[in-house]
Amino acid sequence: MRKLWAILLVLGLAWGQGVEALWARSCAQCHGEKGQGVRPYPSLQGALPLFATPEGRRYLVLVVLYGKKGEAGLMPGFSQLKDEELAALLNHLRALLGAKGEPFTPEEIRRGRGLNLTPDQVKRP
Ligand code: HEC
Numbered sequence: 031m032r033k034l035w036a037i038l039l040v041l042g043l044a045w046g047q048g049v050e051a052l053w054a055r056s057c058a059q060c061h062g063e064k065g066q067g068v069r070p071y072p073s074l075q076g077a078l079p080l081f082a083t084p085e086g087r088r089y090l091v092l093v094v095l096y097g098k099k100g101e102a103g104l105m106p107g108f109s110q111l112k113d114e115e116l117a118a119l120l121n122h123l124r125a126l127l128g129a130k131g132e133p134f135t136p137e138e139i140r141r142g143r144g145l146n147l148t149p150d151q152v153k154r155p
Contacts, residue, residue, distance in 0.1 A: 090134075
């Protein structure tokens with residue numbers, strides 16, 4: 031039993047480091063280590079309420095898959111990442127913001143694929 035916990039702990043740590051490294055590699059250059067934003071790119075603080083509504087969650091999935099173009103500039107899409115990775119990144123952001131709402135599942139990401147949207151077609155609800 032103790033061994034099982036040790037294994038789970040190690041896996042948990044490895045996974046945690048994985049998502050932090052992934053955030054650092056994919057998102058931090060524009061949104062910062064903590065989502066605070068790196069000028070001229072926006073802070074993600076305003077995304078907090080989006081985690082708690084179905085339309086908001088759908089939008090968050092579309093943003094990471096297809097990107098977003100707006101007043102604050104252009105974000106590229108990250109559809110090359112796996113469903114698990116994108117779910118982990120959104121859950122990392124959820125934790126950074128202390129947002130309410132269920133964690134994202136890879137299935138929720140998968141349902142947003144295949145739409146071929148361009149960044150200017152992704153609109154905030
Ligand atoms: C090249 C810079 C850049 C990178 C890299 C980037 N973003 Fe963005 N992101 C932006 C810009 C610019 C916007 C806002 C576009 C607009 O609407 O004006 C944005 C918007 C967002 C939004 C919507 C916020 C809201 O309140 O509507 C989310 C969520 C988001 N980004 C998450 C991420 C995540 C997660 C990553 C890493 C996978 C990431 N971004 C990588 C530039 C970037």
